[in-house]
Structures are given as C-alpha cells and as structure tokens.
Amino acid sequence: MADSNFKIKPVKQGKKIVLTLECRTHDDKWISLGYLQPKVIVSGLDTLKLDIFTPKVEWHEYAKKGRSMILTGNDGIARIKTGIHFHSQDILRIETRISFSRPVCLEIAKDNLTLPDFNIDSSWTPHQTPLQEMLIGDMVFRSPGVIVQDADRVLGVFPNLRTLRKNRTIPYAMNFSVRSKEISFGCVPYKLSKNTYLIHNEDDTINVPRSTVSYSYYIYFKSGCLKNEGYRHVVHRMGQLNFSIQSKNASAQKVTFEKYCDYAGKYSVKQLQKDNIALHFALQTAFGSALLSKRKNEPIPAEVENIIKSALTTPQKNGLFKVMRQDNKWINGSVFSNMPPRYKDESVRLADLSNVCYFLCRFYNEIEKKHEILNFVTVYAERLILLQKHGGHIPAWVNYETGKSQRFCNKSAEVSVHTTFLSELAKIKPEKRYLSCARRAANFIIHKIYQTGRWENTELFYTTSPQWKYKKPKRKDGIQESYSVSVHAIRNAADALLKLYNLTGTSRYLRFGEKILAQLSLYQQIWQPPFIDLPCSGGFGSMNTDIQWLDSVQSLSAKTYFDYYKNTGKKEYFTRGIAALRASFVLMNCPENEEFLAQIKDMGEIDKGYIFPYCFPSVNRDKIILPEAEDFNFASGQALCVTEEILNEYGDLYVDTKRRKAFGINGLKVKKVESDLAGLAVYGEDFLGKARTISVKTDTGILFTSKIKKSSQFEIQV
Structure with a gap:
C-alpha cells in the first residue's frame, strides 16, 4: 500500500497491531512519521466504567485485499473493523466500524495518530482548544482538518464528509496537540462552553443500542513543499474531495441576484433614513444602492446623497x-x-x-x-x-x-x-x-x-467570542500553539495585496496574496452539515474561536475570489467565489427563502430584505440560533454592494476567452466550453426555472445579452 513517497504498514506489538506511517526520503530511504491506533472507551449500561468491565478495542489481525488492508479485533461486547484504502497517490482513506453486541455507554471511539518523528514547524486547525478538555467538534467543521508541516513535508488529517453527513448518530470530533504530537478523529460526545468552545469530560457519554458506530477520514501527505506553505496543498485537496460535490447543488440561490438586490436595496434605503448610523457601514450600503440605481437606469435615491453629505460635513x-x-x-x-x-x-x-x-x-x-x-x-x-x-x-x-x-x-x-x-x-x-x-x-x-499567523483585529475580541484568560491579543493557544484568528482580517489582507498588485504591478503582492487567500479558504464551508437545515456550502465562519456559520464575510470574499481568478486564471477561485456569493443570501428574510422563513417565524416582525449577519448551529439539532435583529444592519448593505459590483464586472455568465473558460454566476450552470470556427461555444443550463434575459460578460470587456428559456439548456456563442 505504497505510492511514490508515502505508505502505511501493520506492526505487531504483543497481541495488538498498530499501523506505522512512513515516508520516502530524498535518498530513497523509508523513515517513520508516526503510528496510528484506535482508542475506544465504552462500558455496559449495567456495569461500572472500570478496566475489568471495559473492553479493550484493539486491532488483532489484518489481511490485504488488493490495494486495501482490513484490520479486525474483538474483545467481549465490542468488535472493530478498519479498512485502509489507497485513494490516490497522496491520500489514504480510513474507515472504521465498531459493532456492539449489547447496549453500551460510549465515551470515546476514535483513532489517534501520533507523530513522534515529525518535527512540527507549523500547524492549522479550524478551532482553538486552549484547555485540555476542549476539542474540535463537528459544529465547527466548516473546512475540517488538522494540518501539520515539518520542513518541506506536510501531513493533513480531514474527515470523510460524505460518511459524516450520512452517519451522524453520535457527534464527531477532532483534536490536536503540538506537545504530544497527536491528532485524533472519531465519535466523541461533547457540549458547548462559553457559547464558543466545545468540551468533552469523562461524564460526557451517550447510550448506544446494540448497533454499530462508524467514522471515516483521510490522511494526506506531500513532500517538497515550501516552508510553512504545505497548507495550500491540503486546502486544495480538501476542496477537490468535498467542495466539488457541493458545487453540483446550487440550492443556496432561490431567485436571481437582481431580485435579492431589490429586496436588500429597499431595506437599505430605509436604513439610511435612520438618525443612528455607523458611517462606515452606511457608506458601503449607500454605494451599493447607487450601483443598483445605476444598473436599473434610475435616479440615485436622495437617502444616498444625504449619507454622502453627512459624511463630508462630519x-x-x-x-x-x-x-x-x-x-x-x-x-x-x-x-x-x-x-x-x-x-x-x-x-x-x-x-x-x-x-x-x-x-x-x-x-x-x-x-x-x-x-x-x-x-x-x-x-x-x-x-x-x-x-x-x-x-x-x-x-x-x-x-x-x-x-x-x-x-x-x-x-x-x-x-x-x-x-x-x-x-x-x-x-x-x-x-x-x-x-x-x-x-x-x-x-x-x-x-x-502572515508569517506569524497573527490575524487579529478588534472584532476578534469584542464580538460574539470575547476575550478571556486564554484568548488575548498576541497570546497563543497553549495546546495548539496558534493565535486566535479573525477571518475578516485574512480576507481584508488578501484583498489589500491584490489591489496593491493591480495598482503597482509588483508580482510579490500577488504571490503573497494567493498564500493568504489559501488561508481564507480554510474557513470556507465546503459541505452541507446535517445539523443545519439551510444551504451552507460556500459560506464562511468568522473566527477560530466561535461556532458561527454563514458569516457576512462570505459576500466580501466572493468578490475577492473572483478578482484573484481574473489575475491568475485558477478555476478554483471562481468556483469558491460563486459558492460564497450564493451563500450570502441564505439568511435573508424574503419570500423565496422558504427554508429560512420556517426558522424565523417565531422571531417577531423582521423587515423584508434583512440579512442576519451569521447563525449558530444548535447543540440539540433543532432550529439554528440567530442574533437579535440589529438597529443598523450591515449584512444587507454589504451583500447588496458586493453583488452589484460582481454583476457589473462579471455579468450573469462570465466567459474568459483567453483561457477558454466560462462560469455561470446568476442561477446558471456551465457544463462545457468548446472551441469552434466562430470562437467559443458555451453550453449550460438555468436552474432557477425562469425565462429571462441574461448578461454575458467577457474578459475583453464585451457585454451582450441573451434570452434563455425556463429551466432549459442553452448554447451561447462568443
């Protein structure tokens, strides 16, 4: 089960078997990275949780089956079966099933990967765990994984999200410690602490009937990476494995972006009339309203002019x-x-x-x-x-x-x-x-x-996840040895470097901007979790110290991804941008968002066009948790502004003639692009079910319109 530089093999340790992880060196020798073994703590419902009553769940036998390996073990009431599967040259897939012959009380069922021979120079996790009892629960699995790098070698462990979505009868969790050099993943009951952290204590258990629990994950390994940049390879592979699945499902967008902008525009103009404002939010809202009026060939609202005047007379x-x-x-x-x-x-x-x-x-x-x-x-x-x-x-x-x-x-x-x-x-x-x-x-x-990973700003310490003893500026998490991170800070930096590159032409800014953009991608939601009954794929978390989903940073990130595509031609950026844009309106109060309306029906009167800035998943898996409606809402104006910018610059369908690529943005899917004597033929379909006229924009600045039929396939010649 080896590829060019990565393999895993069973080793007997007394009666049990552990799996050793090895990699190939530059001089063609195999050296150890670490070892993998299960850790299961269960007891019968009618027995004490003592060693004499607790089964030892270990691997005792193994057998090779083609390019896979099957490990099994049996001890009393528990039987374990683990499959190690060769997924690709750089990825192994591990699948474990633990069967119980009678009802049990389960505390932990997970795999531990210990890396004693891996010198951790840098690492990344989606959530901080400053206390020993804290863990990375699936509530924060937006782009879930643990990434560690040693010199030019990077290793990533990330859940198999297909399995997680189908089989979540018990919460899943990961954990990581720099000191012990241990990464774990499996089924672990946990609870919420401080409204932002997730903890597991010994008494956090769950009763499991006579049945099977299962978990599955991937191990990724690559050598030859640049120093502290291995995460870029991992985020790309995580996106390939999971995000591509979700891109086939465009359910986040229920109506055209023009309709969303109409709702947001009407709401925003009313907000601009208020006496109490935050000028920086109001100006972004006003600019979005001006772009909306410009697109519709309508006069700019007086409220927009008043905000400009108010700003200039401050x-x-x-x-x-x-x-x-x-x-x-x-x-x-x-x-x-x-x-x-x-x-x-x-x-x-x-x-x-x-x-x-x-x-x-x-x-x-x-x-x-x-x-x-x-x-x-x-x-x-x-x-x-x-x-x-x-x-x-x-x-x-x-x-x-x-x-x-x-x-x-x-x-x-x-x-x-x-x-x-x-x-x-x-x-x-x-x-x-x-x-x-x-x-x-x-x-x-x-x-x-960027070089230190200290993505700090005011929001990080004075919003939903306030500072406390173990979360302060310039202070690292003592277990993961990482700083608290604001996703807004990462997005702002990526955007700033790109704007400076476009102004100066200095390639260094684009090069580092892409590195920062890869860090931003680590906080993008690449799947649809079973505990949020709303479209989530493409949205964002806000920081590594809270459990927010669908944060308003997603609309800003959409434009940033589009602009990086324009400068690099990397398809992944545009794909991520489209998903982020569609997620930006999931939390909008509008008639078309029927799933969301069901979530807010008991919240009282909320203005049409209002977008909640984020949501929390519920521990009990019932309705999502939303913040109270704010006096001046920035999420609606922000989404309006960004969407109008994108429609103006990229249209409903964007065709890159130079690179021979095309992207459906506004309720459209592109299936293929072919070259012919006339230029490029773009084939796709509409998924909104509405006959309409779409705008087609090219990289050369050409803009034209085309009529498409309701829920039909289309061919457009460019």
Missing part, C-alpha cells in the same frame, strides 16, 4: 473624524459597545475611518466626481501617513482629542484596510507618499502578520 480634527451618529450627534467609538471607556468613549478606530474614505473614493471614481470628497479624504490620508510607525504598522485606535495611539491591536492585521484605502486614493491622486505608505503597510502584513 467635523475633522487633525484629519480624524467620528463615524458613530446617535441622536443627531457624532460620538467616539465604533460598533463594539462592550469595549472599555477609553476606546468606546474617547477614541476612534482608524479602520472605520479608512473604510469611510475608501467608499468615498469609490463614489468619486464610479458615481460622481465631487471635489469635496477629494478634499475630505486627502486630509485624512495625510494624518494616516503621519500615524504610520517604523515597520509599517498603523495603530488600530487613536484618542480623538489627544491624538495619542492606544495599545490595543496597535500592531495588528487592521492595517490591511489602510492599504486598500490608499490604493484607491492613489488611483485618483497618484502621489508617491500614498503609495509608499500603502507599500510599507503591505510589507508589515507580509512579514509580521
């Missing part, structure tokens, strides 16, 4: 300004009401200010060239440059009155937002100091954030 103090308006008064702080007074009452968050100025620049470039916009953002940009420190970082929070930088997140991933703003400003005013500041900030992202 008082500036040495370039700084306030973004929170309450009771017709501008106040300090941001949307994080649980922050200490020195932040929420005395300081402003620079990322919010840069977001405001970024969208003002977008208005200037794409909607209307108002000189007031340029004056406002230039004053702020000059102050931002002065605030940049040696090394390229910019503090996250600044006292509005004194201008003094605050310590919290002062060297964090929030600097990405400033790179994005300055890159946009440099399009209008191509001055060296703007570009220099953006470059220095980008270098800080590359060297101090």
Whole structure:
C-alpha cells in the first residue's frame, strides 16, 4: 500500500497491531512519521466504567485485499473493523466500524495518530482548544482538518464528509496537540462552553443500542513543499474531495441576484433614513444602492446623497473624524459597545475611518466626481501617513482629542484596510507618499502578520467570542500553539495585496496574496452539515474561536475570489467565489427563502430584505440560533454592494476567452466550453426555472445579452 513517497504498514506489538506511517526520503530511504491506533472507551449500561468491565478495542489481525488492508479485533461486547484504502497517490482513506453486541455507554471511539518523528514547524486547525478538555467538534467543521508541516513535508488529517453527513448518530470530533504530537478523529460526545468552545469530560457519554458506530477520514501527505506553505496543498485537496460535490447543488440561490438586490436595496434605503448610523457601514450600503440605481437606469435615491453629505460635513480634527451618529450627534467609538471607556468613549478606530474614505473614493471614481470628497479624504490620508510607525504598522485606535495611539491591536492585521484605502486614493491622486505608505503597510502584513499567523483585529475580541484568560491579543493557544484568528482580517489582507498588485504591478503582492487567500479558504464551508437545515456550502465562519456559520464575510470574499481568478486564471477561485456569493443570501428574510422563513417565524416582525449577519448551529439539532435583529444592519448593505459590483464586472455568465473558460454566476450552470470556427461555444443550463434575459460578460470587456428559456439548456456563442 505504497505510492511514490508515502505508505502505511501493520506492526505487531504483543497481541495488538498498530499501523506505522512512513515516508520516502530524498535518498530513497523509508523513515517513520508516526503510528496510528484506535482508542475506544465504552462500558455496559449495567456495569461500572472500570478496566475489568471495559473492553479493550484493539486491532488483532489484518489481511490485504488488493490495494486495501482490513484490520479486525474483538474483545467481549465490542468488535472493530478498519479498512485502509489507497485513494490516490497522496491520500489514504480510513474507515472504521465498531459493532456492539449489547447496549453500551460510549465515551470515546476514535483513532489517534501520533507523530513522534515529525518535527512540527507549523500547524492549522479550524478551532482553538486552549484547555485540555476542549476539542474540535463537528459544529465547527466548516473546512475540517488538522494540518501539520515539518520542513518541506506536510501531513493533513480531514474527515470523510460524505460518511459524516450520512452517519451522524453520535457527534464527531477532532483534536490536536503540538506537545504530544497527536491528532485524533472519531465519535466523541461533547457540549458547548462559553457559547464558543466545545468540551468533552469523562461524564460526557451517550447510550448506544446494540448497533454499530462508524467514522471515516483521510490522511494526506506531500513532500517538497515550501516552508510553512504545505497548507495550500491540503486546502486544495480538501476542496477537490468535498467542495466539488457541493458545487453540483446550487440550492443556496432561490431567485436571481437582481431580485435579492431589490429586496436588500429597499431595506437599505430605509436604513439610511435612520438618525443612528455607523458611517462606515452606511457608506458601503449607500454605494451599493447607487450601483443598483445605476444598473436599473434610475435616479440615485436622495437617502444616498444625504449619507454622502453627512459624511463630508462630519467635523475633522487633525484629519480624524467620528463615524458613530446617535441622536443627531457624532460620538467616539465604533460598533463594539462592550469595549472599555477609553476606546468606546474617547477614541476612534482608524479602520472605520479608512473604510469611510475608501467608499468615498469609490463614489468619486464610479458615481460622481465631487471635489469635496477629494478634499475630505486627502486630509485624512495625510494624518494616516503621519500615524504610520517604523515597520509599517498603523495603530488600530487613536484618542480623538489627544491624538495619542492606544495599545490595543496597535500592531495588528487592521492595517490591511489602510492599504486598500490608499490604493484607491492613489488611483485618483497618484502621489508617491500614498503609495509608499500603502507599500510599507503591505510589507508589515507580509512579514509580521502572515508569517506569524497573527490575524487579529478588534472584532476578534469584542464580538460574539470575547476575550478571556486564554484568548488575548498576541497570546497563543497553549495546546495548539496558534493565535486566535479573525477571518475578516485574512480576507481584508488578501484583498489589500491584490489591489496593491493591480495598482503597482509588483508580482510579490500577488504571490503573497494567493498564500493568504489559501488561508481564507480554510474557513470556507465546503459541505452541507446535517445539523443545519439551510444551504451552507460556500459560506464562511468568522473566527477560530466561535461556532458561527454563514458569516457576512462570505459576500466580501466572493468578490475577492473572483478578482484573484481574473489575475491568475485558477478555476478554483471562481468556483469558491460563486459558492460564497450564493451563500450570502441564505439568511435573508424574503419570500423565496422558504427554508429560512420556517426558522424565523417565531422571531417577531423582521423587515423584508434583512440579512442576519451569521447563525449558530444548535447543540440539540433543532432550529439554528440567530442574533437579535440589529438597529443598523450591515449584512444587507454589504451583500447588496458586493453583488452589484460582481454583476457589473462579471455579468450573469462570465466567459474568459483567453483561457477558454466560462462560469455561470446568476442561477446558471456551465457544463462545457468548446472551441469552434466562430470562437467559443458555451453550453449550460438555468436552474432557477425562469425565462429571462441574461448578461454575458467577457474578459475583453464585451457585454451582450441573451434570452434563455425556463429551466432549459442553452448554447451561447462568443
């Protein structure tokens, strides 16, 4: 059972058998990586959980069967059967079934992979486990797996999601420890702690009738990887094995994106009328509303003009300004009401200010060239440059009155937002100091954030998963030796480097941007879990310290993936982007989302077009858990803005004539692309069941329309 560089073989240890994992070295020798063995803790329902009553579930015999190996063992009431299957040159599939001859009380049924000969230089897991009793439960299995790297060798363990979805009678869980060099996966009952972590204690058991429990997973191995970049290979293979299955099911999109945008647009305009606003959210919403009006050839709503005016008349103090308006008064702080007074009452968050100025620049470039916009953002940009420190970082929070930088997140991933703003400003005013500041900030992202994995921002510590003793800035998880991670911070960095690359042509920014994008992909939902009765594939989690699904970062990520495809031609990026875009409207209150309406029918009156920013799976597997409806909702405006950008730039059907590829975006599936004498023939089908006129956009900028019939196949010549 060996391929070119990876094999597994049985070894007798007394009466039991363990499986050793070996790899081939550069000089063609085989060396050990570690060993694999089961760990099962069960007892009869009528007996104490003592050694004399607990069966020892071990492998005792093995037999080869073609390219597979079968291991078996039997001890009293329990029988184990494990199949090791050669899946491909770099992947083995392990399937274990444990049968019980009578009802039992089960605490653990899992496999442990111990890697004593693997020097772990870097690692990744989907969820932190700072305490010994914590684990990585299937509630956070968005892109589930554990990845470890030793020099140029990477090893990944990830669940077989097909089996998990079909056979989840008992919760599944993984775990990982750097110190013990142990990775585990199997059936483990667990419960929720602090609303964000998952724990298993000895008394967490489940009664299993006379039946069988099973679990299945993959082991991936590859050598010759670049230092600390092996995760890129694993995320690609995980996507191939699981995400491609879900791409065949486009059920997340129930209606055209134009219809979703109509709902979001009407809701957003009403939100812009409110006295209490967060200016950075309001401007993104206003920009999306302006794009919607532009697409429909309608006048821009007065509410949009009023928000622009409100932003431009906000008082500036040495370039700084306030973004929170309450009771017709501008106040300090941001949307994080649980922050200490020195932040929420005395300081402003620079990322919010840069977001405001970024969208003002977008208005200037794409909607209307108002000189007031340029004056406002230039004053702020000059102050931002002065605030940049040696090394390229910019503090996250600044006292509005004194201008003094605050310590919290002062060297964090929030600097990405400033790179994005300055890159946009440099399009209008191509001055060296703007570009220099953006470059220095980008270098800080590359060297101090990406290289260390410290994806921290304010949201990470002051939203649904607040900081506590074992979750603080610049502090690692003591078991996994990883930092807390904000997915928004990763997305912002990937987007910032791509924008700077497009502005400067410096290939280094694209190269590192792709590395960061691969880390973003590790938090994308690549399957449909059995414990959430809504389409999930393509959505995102928000951080590695909570259990959120379908987070609003998915809409932003969609555009980022599309743009990376445009610059690289990698099909996987566009596929991920389409899935993220479709997931962006799953939590919208609209008539077409019937599955979701059933989930919120008891929540009272909720405006049509409102998108919940995230959801939690329920431990009891009943309805999902949703946050209370917010006074000013950003998820609707964000999804509106991004979707209008995508429709404008990529159309309903995007055809890349240079690379001979095509992608169905808006309720369309592309089946094949063929070359003929006339150019390219694109074959596909509509899955929304509505006759309509679609827009076709090409990489050369050509835009044309085509009529398609209801639920029919189509052929379009380009």
